[in-house]
Amino acid sequence: MKTTLNQSELLSELARANPHLTRRDLEKIVAVILEEIAAALEERARVELRGFGVFAVKWRRARAARNPRTGEQLLTRGSFVPFFKSGKVLREALNP
Secondary structure, three states: OOOOOOHHHHHHHHHHHOOOOOHHHHHHHHHHHHHHHHHHHHOOOOEEEOOOEEEEEEEEOOEEEEOOOOOOEEEEOOEEEEEEEEOHHHHHHHOO
16 A cells, blocks of 8 residues: 655646646646645635645644753744645545
């Protein structure tokens, strides 16, 4: 069982499933989709792909952390982080 799927493998799978599209067109399609999701997240917008899931941005507050090498205690700054929540259809496909 394959544990990862990188972008070139995804493009190969899409090309196999859509022989009427060129690889260059598929590359552009995937790039545009990823760019649009990233742009929406930069604007703190929520991106919902029905059946698949929701991409969103959450605020991670400042907290105390520890440097694992030295044991020194540090205070991290708060930051925005990307967040993904799977949709019901995807969860049901993973857990039949």
